[in-house]
Amino acid sequence: xxxxQGPEQEQPRIGVDEWVASAEERRARSLASRxxxxxxxxxxxxxxxxxxxxxxxxxxxxDSAYLMQVGIxxxxxxxxxxxxxxxxGWVGLLDLGFVAFFxxxxxxxxxxxxEYAGRHWDAAIAIPLIAAAAAAAGxxxxxxxxxxxxxxxxxxxxxxxxxxxxxxxxxxxxRGPNGISDLYPLQLFGQQITSLDGYFYVALVAFVLIISxxxxxxxxxxxxxxxxxxxxxLAAELMTMPVGRLKLMGFAVGAGxxxxxxxxxxxxxxxxxxxNFDLVLLITVYAMVVLGGAGSLVGxxxxxxxxxxxxxxxxxxDNASWIFYGIVVIALIALLRPWWQPFAVIGATLVFGFxxxxxxxxxxxxxxxxxxxxxxxxxxxxxxxxxLPQDIVTQDGLPTGWTGRLAYIGxxxxxxxxxxxxxxxxxxxxxxxxxxxxxxxxxxxxIAQPAVARYVLIGALLVGLMAxxxxxxxxxxxxxxx
Amino acid sequence: xxxxxxxxxxxxxxxxxxxxxxxxxxxSMIYGILKLLNLAHGDVVMVGAFIGWGVIGWLGGAxxxxxxxxxxxxxxxxxAMVGCGFLGVAIERFAYRPLRRAPRIAPLISALGxxxxxxxxxLLLFGADFRSYEAFDLVDVEVGISWGPxxxxxxxxxxxxxxFVMMAGLWLLVTRTKLGKAMRxxxxxxxxxxxxxxxxxxxxxxxFFIGSALAGAAGVLVGLVFGSINHFMGFNYGLKGxxxxxxxxxxxxxxxxxxxxxxxxxxxxSVGYIEDFTRGRLGSAFSDLVVFLILIVFMLVRPQxxxxxxxxxxx
Numbered sequence: 001x002x003x004x005q006g007p008e009q010e011q012p013r014i015g016v017d018e019w020v021a022s023a024e025e026r027r028a029r030s031l032a033s034r035x036x037x038x039x040x041x042x043x044x045x046x047x048x049x050x051x052x053x054x055x056x057x058x059x060x061x062x063d064s065a066y067l068m069q070v071g072i073x074x075x076x077x078x079x080x081x082x083x084x085x086x087x088x089g090w091v092g093l094l095d096l097g098f099v100a101f102f103x104x105x106x107x108x109x110x111x112x113x114x115e116y117a118g119r120h121w122d123a124a125i126a127i128p129l130i131a132a133a134a135a136a137a138g139x140x141x142x143x144x145x146x147x148x149x150x151x152x153x154x155x156x157x158x159x160x161x162x163x164x165x166x167x168x169x170x171x172x173x174x175r176g177p178n179g180i181s182d183l184y185p186l187q188l189f190g191q192q193i194t195s196l197d198g199y200f201y202v203a204l205v206a207f208v209l210i211i212s213x214x215x216x217x218x219x220x221x222x223x224x225x226x227x228x229x230x231x232x233x234l235a236a237e238l239m240t241m242p243v244g245r246l247k248l249m250g251f252a253v254g255a256g257x258x259x260x261x262x263x264x265x266x267x268x269x270x271x272x273x274x275x276n277f278d279l280v281l282l283i284t285v286y287a288m289v290v291l292g293g294a295g296s297l298v299g300x301x302x303x304x305x306x307x308x309x310x311x312x313x314x315x316x317x318d319n320a321s322w323i324f325y326g327i328v329v330i331a332l333i334a335l336l337r338p339w340w341q342p343f344a345v346i347g348a349t350l351v352f353g354f355x356x357x358x359x360x361x362x363x364x365x366x367x368x369x370x371x372x373x374x375x376x377x378x379x380x381x382x383x384x385x386x387x388l389p390q391d392i393v394t395q396d397g398l399p400t401g402w403t404g405r406l407a408y409i410g411x412x413x414x415x416x417x418x419x420x421x422x423x424x425x426x427x428x429x430x431x432x433x434x435x436x437x438x439x440x441x442x443x444x445x446x447i448a449q450p451a452v453a454r455y456v457l458i459g460a461l462l463v464g465l466m467a468x469x470x471x472x473x474x475x476x477x478x479x480x481x482x
Numbered sequence: 483x484x485x486x487x488x489x490x491x492x493x494x495x496x497x498x499x500x501x502x503x504x505x506x507x508x509x510s511m512i513y514g515i516l517k518l519l520n521l522a523h524g525d526v527v528m529v530g531a532f533i534g535w536g537v538i539g540w541l542g543g544a545x546x547x548x549x550x551x552x553x554x555x556x557x558x559x560x561x562a563m564v565g566c567g568f569l570g571v572a573i574e575r576f577a578y579r580p581l582r583r584a585p586r587i588a589p590l591i592s593a594l595g596x597x598x599x600x601x602x603x604x605l606l607l608f609g610a611d612f613r614s615y616e617a618f619d620l621v622d623v624e625v626g627i628s629w630g631p632x633x634x635x636x637x638x639x640x641x642x643x644x645x646f647v648m649m650a651g652l653w654l655l656v657t658r659t660k661l662g663k664a665m666r667x668x669x670x671x672x673x674x675x676x677x678x679x680x681x682x683x684x685x686x687x688x689x690f691f692i693g694s695a696l697a698g699a700a701g702v703l704v705g706l707v708f709g710s711i712n713h714f715m716g717f718n719y720g721l722k723g724x725x726x727x728x729x730x731x732x733x734x735x736x737x738x739x740x741x742x743x744x745x746x747x748x749x750x751x752s753v754g755y756i757e758d759f760t761r762g763r764l765g766s767a768f769s770d771l772v773v774f775l776i777l778i779v780f781m782l783v784r785p786q787x788x789x790x791x792x793x794x795x796x797x
Contacts, residue, residue: 151519455602462595
């Protein structure tokens with residue numbers, strides 16, 4: 001602790017002035033942050049073009065209706081993630097009622113353009129109106145929570161979401177859980193949009209407009225005030241910033257963007273149901289914002305595309321295996337240093353697996369009796385490698401007894417335990433059986449219910465990201481001064 | 483005035499309220515000591531309920547248990563408390579401890595992740611169907627207290643009594659033991675406590691164990707008295723428990739007990755009467771609206787809750 005001369009004198013201590021001062025320099029050393037800096041320096045129109053261009057050519061590349069639908073969903077998710085990013089990334093408010101505003105937008109569309117409502121308003125009027133109404137709703141929800149610190153705000157907004165769902169399910173005007181299913185298609189300047197391509201371009205235009213608006217907002221005085229507020233509310237208040245009003249503005253802007261997303265989502269689906277706006281959606285949108293990097297427009301866009309893309313791909317058991325093993329290998333390569341370590345671990349795991357498989361086959365053939373659910377090429381290879389005890393899951397993918405459940409719980413415990421191992425060597429050694437166990441659990445349990453397994457992965461991703469890389473892919477690392 | 487209905491609703495309210503109080507206690511303790519909203523607390527309740535259900539199945543099922551009924555109930559509570567206690571410790575260790583110095587919003591997002599992970603893990607392992615404790619087979623509905631309009635099923639008495647015993651135990655622990663003193667000191671000022679020789683990390687771990695164990699017990703009690711459990715039940719109990727803790731005064735133990743009973747009664751009475759009061763316009767599902775309004779009113783009028791002290795912002 002003393003300041004005497006020692007070898008550690010060379011390196012400035014963490015949190016001390018020199019260390020803080022050299023933060024930028026240290027950051028500039030890594031490849032990711034150099035890419036980040038390049039993005040930061042690019043002029044805004046170039047960035048916008050780079051973000052929008054891949055979306056713009058997407059419809060030219062695909063010709064299946066399913067992929068178009070995925071593309072539209074992705075754009076809607078991108079809009080949602082940007083709305084949430086205003087509250088979470090810029091103002092630093094934990095808004096857990098966010099998807100309610102998405103729902104408000106969708107149901108308002110149903111009120112303005114459906115057979116049920118007996119109206120068909122033009123989108124040129126309806127969408128701005130819906131945005132304003134959703135923003136007003138956000139303002140109202142924010143009102144009682146203006147004075148509250150982050151945690152109380154989280155409760156109030158979460159409760160608001162719950163209330164919104166209760167109302168939707170039970171009220172008569174919303175037709176309860178059956179939803180409103182006779183929506184009119186979007187009508188823009190008298191032009192009815194009926195094709196998926198049309199909706200895709202509408203969403204794209206909304207994306208370009210909203211992202212430009214958000215970019216300008218972030219550059220403005222308000223945007224700077226938001227960031228100041230996020231970093232230190234007290235200091236911002238002392239600098240005479242109207243803290244309460246800024247928070248309300250953040251809430252309202254985020255809610256307005258969500259409203260627009262809802263107004264596009266409703267006619268695409270052709271119906272609205274209460275189940276569209278639940279907690280699952282909320283946490284998925286959170287994962288998008290956090291993965292991409294809260295506060296970064298580029299990051300949030302990329303995060304939304306990545307998460308929605310992988311969720312969509314994980315729906316299907318055949319793809320799911322490829323994605324799972326791919327993610328494991330990529331994560332190993334990204335996390336382990338030096339470069340040969342991941343390959344050593346993968347090699348060792350393969351050998352370990354074949355040995356265990358062989359021993360099990362000799363000792364008790366029933367342990368390897370099953371074949372993997374799915375049956376793509378990778379699964380046939382996996383068949384010969386992992387343990388597949390007979391009758392571990394039922395037809396609908398649920399574990400029949402405690403073997404499968406305990407294996408899953410054991411895997412979670414083993415992964416957590418592994419993060420506690422300090423010694424690098426032992427961690428490598430421990431990684432081999434844990435990876436094999438993960439493969440076994442995956443092949444037996446998770447792949448049988450890919451729809452649930454992907455949400456398990458999202459939950460784990462959120463926790464892992466917050467622990468190891470809270471700034472996400474593109475976010476700026478925050479220098480904490482001790 | 484329909485006295486039978488009122489008395490029945492009051493009994494419901496007290497039962498529900500004692501469960502909410504247990505949830506609120508754990509939540510309030512953890513908030514007091516870490517200034518952290520444990521959003522995953524409701525899902526710990528859910529895991530506790532599933533552990534209790536697992537114990538029933540393991541001991542031969544509700545219709546024909548291998549052991550005496552009271553032993554079965556004690557074992558369920560114990561298993562759920564120990565299991566959830568360790569779950570809470572793991573949540574603290576892996577989701578919150580790495581984020582102690584992070585911005586305030588970081589552990590909350592991590593808690594969302596934990597909550598989502600637990601819900602979907604249980605969905606993965608047990609499916610989306612409601613599971614039943616079949617408590618009607620365990621204990622006959624006829625058994626209990628019957629006095630005038632008051633009819634209380636024995637299971638309800640067990641639930642209320644065990645909740646109050648646990649609350650009393652916690653009260654003694656916090657006020658009379660060395661650990662309790664260390665917990666209070668840590669809640670008051672973590673750094674000062676550390677300087678006085680309190681092993682703060684250990685106190686935090688123990689707080690999480692106790693708080694989560696209470697949540698686990700609450701889960702079993704829910705299963706016993708309301709019958710069915712599923713992977714999403716934690717959301718409701720978490721939300722009501724949070725509200726109870728806020729209403730009572732977050733960080734205060736008597737506050738959490740009182741808040742729990744208050745919210746339980748408000749919930750039960752509005753379930754019973756909201757239809758009459760609104761002339762059938764709002765169904766009983768809108769009882770959440772009443773609880774939400776109570777929360778909002780408290781936030782506006784008395785944000786520190788009934789038993790809490792106004793928070794002084796230290797700069």
